[in-house]
Amino acid sequence: MRDRPATEARILEAAQAILIAAGPGGFGVNAVAREAGVDKQLIYRYYGGLDGLLEALGVRLAQWWQEKLMAGLPQTPVENYGELIELLALQLLHIVRSEPLALQSLLWELTGSESFVKSLSASRARAYGAWMAGVRGGLEPPEDVDAPAINALLIAAISQIALAGRQADTIIGLPTNDPATWDRLEKSLLRLVRGVYARP
Amino acid sequence: MRDRPATEARILEAAQAILIAAGPGGFGVNAVAREAGVDKQLIYRYYGGLDGLLEALGVRLAQWWQEKLMAGLPQTPVENYGELIELLALQLLHIVRSEPLALQSLLWELTGSESFVKSLSASRARAYGAWMAGVRGGLEPPEDVDAPAINALLIAAISQIALAGRQADTIIGLPTNDPATWDRLEKSLLRLVRGVYARP
DNA sequence: CACCATTGTCACCGATTGGTGATATCAATA
DNA sequence: TATTGATATCACCAATCGGTGACAATGGTG
Structure with missing residues (x-):
């Protein structure tokens, strides 16, 4: 050594x-x-000490989120803003469903009061922004839609669904272990997106 | 004593x-x-011991949720299923925004692995069901909408938004302390509801 | 080779945790 | 009034926590 x-x-x-x-x-x-x-x-x-280690772990997690999100950048150009959000939602859902680290990171943001937690939340928010900036060409959301608020709600829904499915064996009433449940949730998620970002 | x-x-x-x-x-x-x-x-x-106390606290919390939800039963009959969900969403948003106990309870469901936590989740789900049963007359959701999944996502979004706003001072990018943020979130939440449960 | 700063190891500290046994104190009954 | 059983209190346990000071091993430099 x-x-x-x-x-x-x-x-x-x-x-x-x-x-x-x-x-x-x-x-x-x-x-x-x-x-x-x-x-x-x-x-x-x-x-x-512990604080410094958390700080270092925080920047590592921030990088991790950035990478995981960017790994899902669409290859083909998208046609409108709604489709963009659909892709982001699907990518995020995939991450939180397949990466335990993502869930623990989210959980930490909810429970921790340390300062590094806040910077982690901010970094993750920035990663979303970077994803969007990297994909949207000149695409704009419909004028009558409060896109930041809508997107925040969608991201929140995905996060919470994944977190809830981690321990409990039922989400509101849907069985957690049944793969069909996640199919339904994914379809309904897209449905929510399309409901606001009206598609042609 | x-x-x-x-x-x-x-x-x-x-x-x-x-x-x-x-x-x-x-x-x-x-x-x-x-x-x-x-x-x-x-x-x-x-x-x-600790387990028994948690058990007892669990049933107390379950009753608490039931009461808080039922306190928001609409007086005037609603016209369609979508309006029902709107009211439920607003009621839940109000609870998680004004009652610290609600947030801590939700947080516990996410972090705890004890058995009583699962029964608490189940009780809360039952409370939602009771609310719905108490209000919906013969109202049915549109046939092409997976109402349980949609509603689960909406409830998840509300829970997560409130939990995230508890510690972090920004939700995705929206300032937590600004009252306008919560106005926007509430409006956007209703917008999501109306997007799926299409209104006349 | 001798020196010395860096790297790694070990033993300890006070505080707090969940949990238990023995004991003091009270109220009602015989 | 004396006894008894439930109620409350106190002292203690082993384990773990974050944190620190002293010491041993190492490798490059003079």
């Missing part, structure tokens, strides 16, 4: 692993050190 | 107070006992 950069990386990886496995609640200096096979003293030396 | 029923009630009240003030994370035997001004031993005697 005796390789500080490598050790720092190991610690950060372990932190992410702990977050995925145990969530924000199970996160702590001892758990991370144990997972990384490293003395916790090094966490204090290299990251200045 | 020396009044078991009163002591039990005090403990349960304290438990709810702790939940409101500190959330699921700060919940514990010691905190509740301290808040109630009671030795924690009594929690073990009367509720059989």
